[in-house]
Amino acid sequence: GESVGLHLPTLSVQEGDNSIINCAYSNSASDYFIWYKQESGKGPQFIIDIRSNMDKRQGQRVTVLLNKTVKHLSLQIAATQPGDSAVYFCAETVFGNEKLTFGTGTRLTIIP
Amino acid sequence: AAGVIQSPRHLIKEKRETATLKCYPIPRHDTVYWYQQGPGQDPQFLISFYEKMQSDKGSIPDRFSAQQFSDYHSELNMSSLELGDSALYFCASSLGGGYTPIGNQPQHFGDGTRLSIL
Secondary structure, X not given: OOOEEOOOOEEEEEOOOOEEEEEEEOOXXXXXXXXXXXXXXXXXXXXXXXXXXXXXXXXXXXXXXXXXXXXXXXXXXXXXXXXXXXXXXXXXXXXXXXXXXXXXXXXXXXXX | OOOOEEEOOEEEXXXXXXXXXXXXXXXXXXXXXXXXXXXXXXXXXXXXXXXXXXXXEOOOOOOEEEEEOOOOOEEEEEOOOXXXXXXXXXXXXXXXXXXXXXXXXXXXXXXXXXXEEO
């Protein structure tokens, strides 16, 4: 079936540097994408979303880029902080299909 | 801001027992979703309800059932529990079945119920 996956399972970044987490999706019909952050013992926390009619969206310290041509999604975190350490998931859905399909998470570790 | 509330946070059961997990969505949210997350895995969609009606179904075993009540809270009922059912169970809520006239509405998750089967 269709799936969403991440290129790297782990990522270590120096505190203060920028982080880039990548995600490849396979369902060309997907038109809505969400990035979630999951800390240990907690549920996925909404970070930012993007619709397929956009290729970039910015939030507070985060930017999501969408390249529909190659079916690629990325999450950029600026000036990473220790509190950014978590597992990050991308998720996709198709309009009218409510369920989210999650990719394999990337564990982000911030090095002090 | 109020978030999704799940109870209990932890639950220990034995094989062949039953369990009921509860989910209270964010106020005004009319849609709830259930997901199962195994150790080191991504969440897998189980089932969803919009305005108290089942709206989508994923990889939910026949031993499991769920419903959404008039106050929009939802319960996931699990019977004949197996060792493989040990997992984190998350509930998420959104507005308008995930889509409203102003566009997609993201799902917001609770902190889950950790179910352990002995």
